[in-house]
Each structure stands twice: as C-alpha cells, then as structure tokens.
Amino acid sequence: MAQAQQGQGGLASGLERGNVVSPILTIDSDKVFLDSAFGRRVAAELEERGNELAAENRRIEAALEAEELELTEMRESSTPEAFRALADAFDAKVQETRAAQAAKGRAINDALDREREIFLTAAAPVLERLMRDADAAVILERRSVFVSANAIDITAEAIALLNETLGSGQAPKQD
Numbered sequence: 001m002a003q004a005q006q007g008q009g010g011l012a013s014g015l016e017r018g019n020v021v022s023p024i025l026t027i028d029s030d031k032v033f034l035d036s037a038f039g040r041r042v043a044a045e046l047e048e049r050g051n052e053l054a055a056e057n058r059r060i061e062a063a064l065e066a067e068e069l070e071l072t073e074m075r076e077s078s079t080p081e082a083f084r085a086l087a088d089a090f091d092a093k094v095q096e097t098r099a100a101q102a103a104k105g106r107a108i109n110d111a112l113d114r115e116r117e118i119f120l121t122a123a124a125p126v127l128e129r130l131m132r133d134a135d136a137a138v139i140l141e142r143r144s145v146f147v148s149a150n151a152i153d154i155t156a157e158a159i160a161l162l163n164e165t166l167g168s169g170q171a172p173k174q175d
Helices: 002-016 027-035 037-075 080-133 155-165
Strands: 023-025 138-141
Touching: 023 080, 027 037, 027 080, 027 138, 027 155, 037 080, 037 155, 080 138, 080 155
Parallel strands: 023 138
Antiparallel strands: none
16 A cells, blocks of 8 residues: 555656656667757767867878878989888878877767766666656667657656756866
8 A cells, every 4th residue: 555655656746747657768868968968068079179180180181282292293303212212101101190090080989988978877867766756667768669659758858857967067167
C-alpha cells in the first residue's frame, strides 16, 4: 500500500510538473548534448579552433605554393642533383606540415570526445533524477527504438534540466 501511494505520489507530482511517467523513456543524446548550453559552448569553442586551424592551413598552403613556384623557377638554373636535393627537402617539408596539421585536426576531434564524456558524466545524475520522477527503469537512445510514443521522449526535459543544473559547464571567470 505504501509503495502504491508512493508510486501514485510520484505519478501525481510528475504529472503536475509536466513530466512523463513511464517505465521506459527515450532520449536523443546527440540533441541533448548539442542543444544544451554546455554543448553549445563546446561547439562554439571547437568551431573557433577549427576556423583558426583552417585559416592557418590556408596561410601555410599559400606559403608552400610560393615556395614551390620558387623551386620550379630554380630548376632551370640548378644541376639535376642540386634540384633533386631541394625538391626532396621541399617534399619532406610538405609531408611534415601535412602530418602536423592533421594532428591539430585530430586534437580538435579528441577535445570534442573529451568534452562529451565530461558532459555525460555530469548529466548522469540529472538523467537519473528524470528517471526517478517518471518512475522509469530505463532510458533508451531514441535512435535505437523502432517505434515509440512521443510522450516517453524526455529530450526537451533533459535539456532544460541540464541547462538549469550544469549551464555551459564553464567555471565562472574570477576577477
């Protein structure tokens, strides 16, 4: 009886707040991350880093093209051996530069993965709270569910509650 009353109390309080009440809930985890204040902050930071890298790549490309043009012009006035040495050195420089820039791109992707992991760890208690409020036993990834009622999707509630509890996830700046 006490359990039934507790369940009904949970049901009533869940309905009063507009929460879903169901043993199974669904969520779009990508949308939760990308549409949350935390995810928007991460996306903006990584977009800025990506734009900086793209600008750097364009500058490097222009410098390498100019260097290649100089090298081409030197071909006629150089011996084949001397030109081959210069061309090989230039090729090695291009390969090293490509590898370095590719590593910077991977670092941006790795940062996204790390931030996503931090977000999911911080989001776990919030999602557990939503589960408790709905008397749910499980939250499933919406994309993994073949068919479901829209009523059990808690994506919007999760975003709202995460924004309320985590915000952007960035520590306040100290003066």
